[in-house]
Amino acid sequence: DQQVKQNSPSLSVQEGRISILNCDYTNSMFDYFLWYKKYPAEGPTFLISISSIKDKNEDGRFTVFLNKSAKHLSLHIVPSQPGDSAVYFCAAAPWNNDMRFGAGTRLTVKP
Amino acid sequence: GAGVSQSPSNKVTEKGKDVELRCDPISGHTALYWYRQRLGQGLEFLIYFQGNSAPDKSGLPSDRFSAERTGESVSTLTIQRTQQEDSAVYLCASSFGRSAGNTIYFGEGSWLTVV
Numbered sequence: 611d612q613q614v615k616q617n618s619p620s621l622s623v624q625e626g627r628i629s630i631l632n633c634d635y636t637n638s639m640f641d642y643f644l645w646y647k648k649y650p651a652e653g654p655t656f657l658i659s660i661s662s663i664k665d666k667n668e669d670g671r672f673t674v675f676l677n678k679s680a681k682h683l684s685l686h687i688v689p690s691q692p693g694d695s696a697v698y699f700c701a702a703a704p705w706n707n708d709m710r711f712g713a714g715t716r717l718t719v720k721p
Numbered sequence: 722g723a724g725v726s727q728s729p730s731n732k733v734t735e736k737g738k739d740v741e742l743r744c745d746p747i748s749g750h751t752a753l754y755w756y757r758q759r760l761g762q763g764l765e766f767l768i769y770f771q772g773n774s775a776p777d778k779s780g781l782p783s784d785r786f787s788a789e790r791t792g793e794s795v796s797t798l799t800i801q802r803t804q805q806e807d808s809a810v811y812l813c814a815s816s817f818g819r820s821a822g823n824t825i826y827f828g829e830g831s832w833l834t835v836v
Binding site: 616644646651652653654655656659699708709710711712713714 | 754816829
């Protein structure tokens, strides 16, 4: 039962342009949404989060948008840099923090 | 160290053998998770421990998989009679308490290869 879905396995963008990574979820009990970034041979690291009471959260070049009615969130990276190339995982959790992850999207930023 | 520690970092085992993977969470973290990532696939939830509550085992793929956690400390994931499809990186993560606002922190994973 895939409660968190990332339908794009990969994304390629040019350096300096915007990267938009999308995520959909099915469980209306999810309260908290996060994005993690993973480089090869490393564990995922936390990037940015948003709670269900907000619809936008910004941190530097990274912005997460949440549309609760559509059960959809997205991560915007602007401007994209080659060092952003990694796999990005969307995650969602209900109140008890039983976190579930999407399958990931591999972002490649070309110089 | 201050992070989530996993051992072994790499394990090669013969098909049919049992393996144990260990996770030391961050001190004070009551929640502990096991995930796995098979080659070319996403993070697959396996099991979740929260304090002294009964664990959520809904992600364990078969009865060959089991996990234990002693209190709020070390956890061990055991795979019995390993199969080649068990080859994956097994990731442990931990977080504070029950609030959904608590970020989870991952270890670097245990890379299992079944030959």
